[in-house]
Amino acid sequence: MKISGLKTFLIPTTVSDSEWALGKAFLLIKVETDSGLSGWGEAYVPHDCEHAIDALIRAMARYLEGTDPLKIEKFRHNALNAFANLQTGFHLSCAIAGIEMALWDITGIAMEQPVYRLLGSPCRTQVPVYANCHSNKGKSIDDIVEYAKARYAEGFRSVKIYPFLDQTAVERGLTDLQHLRESLESDCTILVDAWRALDYATAMLACAGLEQLGVKWLEDPVPLDDLQALSRITSETSLSIVTGETLSTETEFELLLQKNAANILNPDIACCGLSQIRSIAAIARAQSCQMAIHNFNTMGLGLAASLHIAAIIPNLAGVEYFPRFQAASDQFCVLHWQHGEDHAFKLCDKPGLGVTVDESALNRFEHQPGPARPWPD
Numbered sequence: 620m621k622i623s624g625l626k627t628f629l630i631p632t633t634v635s636d637s638e639w640a641l642g643k644a645f646l647l648i649k650v651e652t653d654s655g656l657s658g659w660g661e662a663y664v665p666h667d668c669e670h671a672i673d674a675l676i677r678a679m680a681r682y683l684e685g686t687d688p689l690k691i692e693k694f695r696h697n698a699l700n701a702f703a704n705l706q707t708g709f710h711l712s713c714a715i716a717g718i719e720m721a722l723w724d725i726t727g728i729a730m731e732q733p734v735y736r737l738l739g740s741p742c743r744t745q746v747p748v749y750a751n752c753h754s755n756k757g758k759s760i761d762d763i764v765e766y767a768k769a770r771y772a773e774g775f776r777s778v779k780i781y782p783f784l785d786q787t788a789v790e791r792g793l794t795d796l797q798h799l800r801e802s803l804e805s806d807c808t809i810l811v812d813a814w815r816a817l818d819y820a821t822a823m824l825a826c827a828g829l830e831q832l833g834v835k836w837l838e839d840p841v842p843l844d845d846l847q848a849l850s851r852i853t854s855e856t857s858l859s860i861v862t863g864e865t866l867s868t869e870t871e872f873e874l875l876l877q878k879n880a881a882n883i884l885n886p887d888i889a890c891c892g893l894s895q896i897r898s899i900a901a902i903a904r905a906q907s908c909q910m911a912i913h914n915f916n917t918m919g920l921g922l923a924a925s926l927h928i929a930a931i932i933p934n935l936a937g938v939e940y941f942p943r944f945q946a947a948s949d950q951f952c953v954l955h956w957q958h959g960e961d962h963a964f965k966l967c968d969k970p971g972l973g974v975t976v977d978e979s980a981l982n983r984f985e986h987q988p989g990p991a992r993p994w995p996d
Protein backbone atom coordinates (compact mmCIF):
# COMPACT_ATOMS: atom_id res chain seq x y z
CA MET A 620 0.00 0.00 0.00
CA LYS A 621 1.33 3.43 -1.01
CA ILE A 622 0.12 6.95 -0.36
CA SER A 623 -1.51 8.25 -3.53
CA GLY A 624 -2.69 11.70 -2.46
CA LEU A 625 -3.38 14.14 0.33
CA LYS A 626 -6.18 16.69 0.64
CA THR A 627 -6.74 19.41 3.20
CA PHE A 628 -10.05 20.95 4.29
CA LEU A 629 -10.35 24.29 6.09
CA ILE A 630 -13.40 24.75 8.27
CA PRO A 631 -14.11 28.45 8.80
CA THR A 632 -14.70 30.06 12.18
CA THR A 633 -18.35 30.71 11.30
CA VAL A 634 -19.12 26.98 11.63
CA SER A 635 -18.29 26.94 15.34
CA ASP A 636 -19.32 30.51 16.21
CA SER A 637 -22.04 30.48 18.85
CA GLU A 638 -23.94 32.68 21.24
CA TRP A 639 -21.52 31.48 23.91
CA ALA A 640 -18.15 32.13 22.22
CA LEU A 641 -16.41 33.14 19.00
CA GLY A 642 -15.76 30.33 16.56
CA LYS A 643 -12.43 28.78 15.66
CA ALA A 644 -11.04 27.53 12.35
CA PHE A 645 -10.24 23.83 12.03
CA LEU A 646 -8.00 22.03 9.53
CA LEU A 647 -8.63 18.42 8.50
CA ILE A 648 -6.39 16.21 6.37
CA LYS A 649 -7.32 13.21 4.25
CA VAL A 650 -4.53 10.84 3.21
CA GLU A 651 -5.46 8.52 0.33
CA THR A 652 -3.76 5.29 -0.73
CA ASP A 653 -3.56 3.24 -3.91
CA SER A 654 -5.49 0.46 -2.14
CA GLY A 655 -8.55 2.69 -1.91
CA LEU A 656 -8.18 2.91 1.85
CA SER A 657 -7.92 6.41 3.32
CA GLY A 658 -7.41 8.01 6.73
CA TRP A 659 -8.28 11.33 8.36
CA GLY A 660 -6.28 13.59 10.63
CA GLU A 661 -6.53 17.06 12.14
CA ALA A 662 -3.85 19.70 12.66
CA TYR A 663 -4.18 22.18 15.50
CA VAL A 664 -4.48 25.71 14.12
CA PRO A 665 -3.94 28.72 16.40
CA HIS A 666 -6.12 31.73 15.48
CA ASP A 667 -5.21 33.21 12.07
CA CYS A 668 -2.64 30.45 11.38
CA GLU A 669 -4.81 27.99 9.45
CA HIS A 670 -3.45 29.02 6.04
CA ALA A 671 0.18 28.86 7.22
CA ILE A 672 -0.23 25.31 8.53
CA ASP A 673 -2.29 24.27 5.51
CA ALA A 674 0.57 25.51 3.29
CA LEU A 675 3.10 23.45 5.24
CA ILE A 676 1.00 20.30 4.90
CA ARG A 677 0.60 20.86 1.16
CA ALA A 678 4.34 21.41 0.79
CA MET A 679 4.98 18.10 2.55
CA ALA A 680 2.39 16.23 0.48
CA ARG A 681 4.59 15.64 -2.56
CA TYR A 682 7.19 13.88 -0.41
CA LEU A 683 4.53 11.54 0.95
CA GLU A 684 3.25 10.30 -2.39
CA GLY A 685 4.50 6.78 -3.11
CA THR A 686 5.55 6.13 0.51
CA ASP A 687 4.21 3.46 2.85
CA PRO A 688 1.51 4.98 5.13
CA LEU A 689 2.19 2.37 7.82
CA LYS A 690 5.74 3.65 8.38
CA ILE A 691 4.67 6.37 10.77
CA GLU A 692 7.93 6.83 12.68
CA LYS A 693 9.80 7.05 9.39
CA PHE A 694 7.39 9.74 8.25
CA ARG A 695 7.98 11.74 11.45
CA HIS A 696 11.75 11.36 11.10
CA ASN A 697 11.78 12.42 7.46
CA ALA A 698 9.40 15.32 8.07
CA LEU A 699 11.66 16.71 10.80
CA ASN A 700 14.99 15.90 9.18
CA ALA A 701 14.72 15.70 5.40
CA PHE A 702 11.83 18.17 5.01
CA ALA A 703 12.51 20.69 7.77
CA ASN A 704 16.27 20.20 8.21
CA LEU A 705 15.55 20.12 11.95
CA GLN A 706 14.37 23.74 11.81
CA THR A 707 11.43 22.86 13.99
CA GLY A 708 8.66 25.02 15.32
CA PHE A 709 5.10 25.05 16.59
CA HIS A 710 3.38 25.32 13.21
CA LEU A 711 5.52 22.61 11.65
CA SER A 712 4.65 20.35 14.59
CA CYS A 713 0.94 20.95 13.98
CA ALA A 714 1.35 20.05 10.29
CA ILE A 715 3.26 16.86 11.11
CA ALA A 716 0.82 15.86 13.87
CA GLY A 717 -2.15 16.26 11.52
CA ILE A 718 -0.64 14.02 8.84
CA GLU A 719 0.54 11.54 11.48
CA MET A 720 -3.00 11.28 12.86
CA ALA A 721 -4.27 10.31 9.40
CA LEU A 722 -1.51 7.67 9.08
CA TRP A 723 -2.56 6.14 12.41
CA ASP A 724 -6.16 6.07 11.15
CA ILE A 725 -5.05 4.25 7.98
CA THR A 726 -2.91 1.83 9.99
CA GLY A 727 -5.78 1.01 12.33
CA ILE A 728 -8.21 0.46 9.46
CA ALA A 729 -5.68 -1.66 7.54
CA MET A 730 -4.98 -3.81 10.61
CA GLU A 731 -8.64 -3.83 11.72
CA GLN A 732 -7.68 -2.50 15.16
CA PRO A 733 -8.52 0.64 17.11
CA VAL A 734 -5.51 2.97 17.22
CA TYR A 735 -5.08 2.59 21.00
CA ARG A 736 -4.29 -1.11 20.49
CA LEU A 737 -1.53 -0.18 18.06
CA LEU A 738 -0.13 2.52 20.36
CA GLY A 739 0.12 0.15 23.31
CA SER A 740 -2.46 -1.57 25.42
CA PRO A 741 -5.43 0.13 27.05
CA CYS A 742 -5.15 0.67 30.80
CA ARG A 743 -8.73 1.82 31.38
CA THR A 744 -12.21 1.00 30.08
CA GLN A 745 -13.38 4.62 30.05
CA VAL A 746 -11.55 7.88 29.29
CA PRO A 747 -12.46 10.80 31.58
CA VAL A 748 -13.09 14.21 30.00
CA TYR A 749 -13.67 17.64 31.49
CA ALA A 750 -15.80 20.46 30.08
CA ASN A 751 -14.01 23.62 28.98
CA CYS A 752 -16.32 26.55 29.88
CA HIS A 753 -14.34 29.35 28.22
CA SER A 754 -16.17 32.24 26.61
CA ASN A 755 -14.67 35.21 24.78
CA LYS A 756 -17.96 37.06 24.42
CA GLY A 757 -17.87 39.04 27.65
CA LYS A 758 -20.01 36.69 29.75
CA SER A 759 -20.71 37.52 33.40
CA ILE A 760 -19.90 35.15 36.23
CA ASP A 761 -23.63 34.40 36.50
CA ASP A 762 -23.62 33.31 32.84
CA ILE A 763 -20.59 31.12 33.50
CA VAL A 764 -22.25 29.57 36.54
CA GLU A 765 -25.31 28.70 34.44
CA TYR A 766 -23.12 27.29 31.67
CA ALA A 767 -21.15 25.13 34.14
CA LYS A 768 -24.36 23.91 35.79
CA ALA A 769 -25.72 22.90 32.39
CA ARG A 770 -22.56 20.88 31.72
CA TYR A 771 -22.96 19.17 35.10
CA ALA A 772 -26.57 18.35 34.18
CA GLU A 773 -25.28 16.74 30.97
CA GLY A 774 -23.06 14.48 33.05
CA PHE A 775 -19.69 16.25 33.24
CA ARG A 776 -18.14 16.14 36.70
CA SER A 777 -15.21 18.50 35.99
CA VAL A 778 -15.39 22.00 34.54
CA LYS A 779 -12.58 24.39 33.57
CA ILE A 780 -12.94 28.13 34.21
CA TYR A 781 -10.84 31.22 33.30
CA PRO A 782 -11.30 33.70 36.17
CA PHE A 783 -8.16 35.80 35.63
CA LEU A 784 -8.49 36.93 31.99
CA ASP A 785 -8.80 40.47 30.66
CA GLN A 786 -6.73 42.04 33.43
CA THR A 787 -9.21 40.80 36.02
CA ALA A 788 -7.70 41.38 39.45
CA VAL A 789 -6.90 38.18 41.32
CA GLU A 790 -9.20 39.12 44.22
CA ARG A 791 -12.12 39.66 41.85
CA GLY A 792 -11.42 36.37 40.07
CA LEU A 793 -11.35 34.54 43.40
CA THR A 794 -14.67 36.12 44.44
CA ASP A 795 -16.22 34.92 41.17
CA LEU A 796 -14.83 31.45 41.75
CA GLN A 797 -16.23 31.33 45.25
CA HIS A 798 -19.67 32.13 43.79
CA LEU A 799 -19.19 29.32 41.26
CA ARG A 800 -18.04 26.87 43.94
CA GLU A 801 -21.12 27.63 46.08
CA SER A 802 -23.43 27.27 43.07
CA LEU A 803 -22.17 23.90 41.85
CA GLU A 804 -22.78 20.47 43.33
CA SER A 805 -20.03 19.41 45.71
CA ASP A 806 -18.97 16.52 43.44
CA CYS A 807 -18.26 18.88 40.54
CA THR A 808 -14.51 19.46 40.28
CA ILE A 809 -13.30 22.92 39.32
CA LEU A 810 -10.16 23.37 37.21
CA VAL A 811 -8.71 26.85 36.66
CA ASP A 812 -6.80 28.10 33.62
CA ALA A 813 -4.94 31.43 34.04
CA TRP A 814 -3.96 31.46 30.36
CA ARG A 815 -0.48 32.82 31.19
CA ALA A 816 -1.96 36.11 32.44
CA LEU A 817 -0.25 36.22 35.87
CA ASP A 818 3.27 36.69 37.17
CA TYR A 819 4.95 34.97 40.10
CA ALA A 820 3.52 37.29 42.79
CA THR A 821 -0.08 37.35 41.49
CA ALA A 822 0.06 33.62 40.78
CA MET A 823 0.98 32.90 44.40
CA LEU A 824 -1.88 35.13 45.55
CA ALA A 825 -4.20 33.16 43.24
CA CYS A 826 -2.84 29.82 44.49
CA ALA A 827 -3.59 30.71 48.12
CA GLY A 828 -7.22 31.43 47.23
CA LEU A 829 -7.61 28.45 44.92
CA GLU A 830 -6.27 26.10 47.59
CA GLN A 831 -8.97 27.37 49.96
CA LEU A 832 -11.65 26.78 47.32
CA GLY A 833 -10.55 23.21 46.72
CA VAL A 834 -9.67 23.78 43.07
CA LYS A 835 -7.97 20.72 41.57
CA TRP A 836 -5.47 22.37 39.25
CA LEU A 837 -4.08 25.69 38.08
CA GLU A 838 -3.16 25.73 34.41
CA ASP A 839 -0.61 28.08 32.84
CA PRO A 840 -0.23 30.57 35.71
CA VAL A 841 2.63 32.41 33.91
CA PRO A 842 4.18 32.41 30.41
CA LEU A 843 6.36 29.38 29.75
CA ASP A 844 9.33 31.64 29.02
CA ASP A 845 9.54 32.15 32.78
CA LEU A 846 10.49 28.63 33.78
CA GLN A 847 12.01 29.88 37.01
CA ALA A 848 8.66 31.34 38.12
CA LEU A 849 6.81 28.18 37.06
CA SER A 850 9.26 26.10 39.03
CA ARG A 851 8.87 28.23 42.15
CA ILE A 852 5.07 28.20 41.91
CA THR A 853 5.04 24.41 41.45
CA SER A 854 7.20 23.88 44.52
CA GLU A 855 5.36 26.40 46.72
CA THR A 856 1.69 25.49 46.16
CA SER A 857 -0.24 22.35 46.98
CA LEU A 858 -2.25 22.81 43.76
CA SER A 859 -1.30 20.76 40.74
CA ILE A 860 0.35 23.04 38.18
CA VAL A 861 -0.54 22.18 34.59
CA THR A 862 1.35 23.52 31.59
CA GLY A 863 2.51 22.76 28.07
CA GLU A 864 -0.16 23.79 25.55
CA THR A 865 2.30 26.19 23.85
CA LEU A 866 5.02 23.55 23.52
CA SER A 867 5.43 21.17 20.63
CA THR A 868 8.49 18.97 21.18
CA GLU A 869 9.52 16.23 23.57
CA THR A 870 12.70 18.19 24.33
CA GLU A 871 10.67 21.15 25.57
CA PHE A 872 8.62 18.90 27.86
CA GLU A 873 11.81 17.27 29.13
CA LEU A 874 13.09 20.70 30.11
CA LEU A 875 9.87 21.36 32.06
CA LEU A 876 10.43 18.11 33.96
CA GLN A 877 14.10 18.89 34.60
CA LYS A 878 13.11 22.23 36.12
CA ASN A 879 10.25 20.70 38.15
CA ALA A 880 8.06 23.32 36.49
CA ALA A 881 4.79 21.33 36.40
CA ASN A 882 2.91 18.47 38.02
CA ILE A 883 0.81 17.75 34.94
CA LEU A 884 2.00 18.09 31.34
CA ASN A 885 -0.50 19.40 28.81
CA PRO A 886 0.49 18.64 25.19
CA ASP A 887 -2.07 19.22 22.42
CA ILE A 888 -2.95 16.08 20.49
CA ALA A 889 -2.98 17.81 17.09
CA CYS A 890 0.30 19.66 17.68
CA CYS A 891 2.52 17.15 19.46
CA GLY A 892 1.04 14.08 17.78
CA LEU A 893 0.19 10.60 19.02
CA SER A 894 3.69 9.06 18.91
CA GLN A 895 5.37 11.97 20.61
CA ILE A 896 2.74 12.24 23.37
CA ARG A 897 3.25 8.54 24.07
CA SER A 898 6.97 9.32 24.64
CA ILE A 899 6.24 12.43 26.71
CA ALA A 900 3.89 10.39 28.92
CA ALA A 901 6.65 7.87 29.57
CA ILE A 902 9.20 10.48 30.68
CA ALA A 903 6.53 12.24 32.77
CA ARG A 904 5.65 8.98 34.48
CA ALA A 905 9.28 8.44 35.47
CA GLN A 906 9.07 11.72 37.41
CA SER A 907 5.64 11.08 38.97
CA CYS A 908 4.03 13.66 36.69
CA GLN A 909 0.64 13.22 35.09
CA MET A 910 -0.67 13.97 31.61
CA ALA A 911 -3.68 16.04 30.62
CA ILE A 912 -4.43 16.01 26.90
CA HIS A 913 -5.01 19.53 25.54
CA ASN A 914 -7.56 19.50 22.74
CA PHE A 915 -8.56 22.86 21.26
CA ASN A 916 -9.70 21.01 18.14
CA THR A 917 -12.84 19.42 16.75
CA MET A 918 -14.91 17.11 18.89
CA GLY A 919 -14.46 14.62 16.05
CA LEU A 920 -10.91 13.78 14.96
CA GLY A 921 -9.07 15.84 17.59
CA LEU A 922 -11.18 14.37 20.35
CA ALA A 923 -10.93 10.81 19.03
CA ALA A 924 -7.13 10.97 18.79
CA SER A 925 -7.02 12.39 22.35
CA LEU A 926 -9.16 9.49 23.60
CA HIS A 927 -6.91 6.91 21.90
CA ILE A 928 -3.71 8.21 23.48
CA ALA A 929 -5.46 8.72 26.83
CA ALA A 930 -6.61 5.10 26.77
CA ILE A 931 -3.01 3.85 27.00
CA ILE A 932 -1.50 6.41 29.41
CA PRO A 933 -1.40 5.14 33.02
CA ASN A 934 -0.58 8.60 34.40
CA LEU A 935 -3.61 10.34 32.88
CA ALA A 936 -5.22 13.35 34.55
CA GLY A 937 -7.93 13.95 31.93
CA VAL A 938 -8.85 14.96 28.40
CA GLU A 939 -10.12 18.38 27.37
CA TYR A 940 -13.59 18.54 25.84
CA PHE A 941 -15.12 21.67 24.27
CA PRO A 942 -18.91 21.40 24.47
CA ARG A 943 -19.19 24.49 22.27
CA PHE A 944 -17.51 22.67 19.35
CA GLN A 945 -19.85 19.68 19.49
CA ALA A 946 -22.62 21.02 17.24
CA ALA A 947 -20.03 22.31 14.75
CA SER A 948 -18.25 18.95 14.60
CA ASP A 949 -21.56 17.13 14.10
CA GLN A 950 -21.95 19.03 10.83
CA PHE A 951 -19.11 17.15 9.15
CA CYS A 952 -18.31 14.00 11.10
CA VAL A 953 -19.63 11.21 13.30
CA LEU A 954 -17.67 10.22 16.40
CA HIS A 955 -18.29 6.53 17.13
CA TRP A 956 -17.16 6.71 20.77
CA GLN A 957 -20.07 6.42 23.22
CA HIS A 958 -20.45 8.03 26.63
CA GLY A 959 -20.16 5.95 29.79
CA GLU A 960 -20.34 7.14 33.39
CA ASP A 961 -19.85 10.83 34.19
CA HIS A 962 -19.67 11.71 30.51
CA ALA A 963 -16.46 9.67 30.17
CA PHE A 964 -16.03 7.87 26.86
CA LYS A 965 -16.17 4.08 26.72
CA LEU A 966 -13.37 2.59 24.63
CA CYS A 967 -14.46 2.31 21.00
CA ASP A 968 -13.43 -0.89 19.22
CA LYS A 969 -13.88 0.39 15.68
CA PRO A 970 -10.74 0.12 13.52
CA GLY A 971 -8.73 3.33 13.15
CA LEU A 972 -9.72 6.47 15.05
CA GLY A 973 -13.45 5.68 15.12
CA VAL A 974 -14.60 8.78 13.23
CA THR A 975 -16.54 8.92 9.96
CA VAL A 976 -15.96 12.18 8.07
CA ASP A 977 -18.45 13.55 5.55
CA GLU A 978 -16.20 14.90 2.80
CA SER A 979 -19.11 16.40 0.87
CA ALA A 980 -20.06 18.44 3.95
CA LEU A 981 -16.48 19.72 4.18
CA ASN A 982 -16.53 20.70 0.51
CA ARG A 983 -19.54 22.91 1.14
CA PHE A 984 -17.66 25.20 3.55
CA GLU A 985 -16.27 28.39 2.05
CA HIS A 986 -13.24 29.56 3.91
CA GLN A 987 -13.13 33.13 5.15
CA PRO A 988 -10.93 34.69 7.81
CA GLY A 989 -12.33 34.85 11.31
CA PRO A 990 -13.11 38.21 12.89
CA ALA A 991 -10.04 40.31 13.72
CA ARG A 992 -9.12 40.12 17.40
CA PRO A 993 -8.58 43.48 19.07
CA TRP A 994 -5.02 44.40 20.03
CA PRO A 995 -4.51 46.26 23.30
CA ASP A 996 -3.58 49.96 22.96
Ligand SMILES: [Mg+2]
Pocket residue numbers: 812814838839864
Ligand atom coordinates in the same frame (compact mmCIF):
# COMPACT_ATOMS: atom_id res chain seq x y z
MG1 LIG B 1 -5.13 26.12 28.65
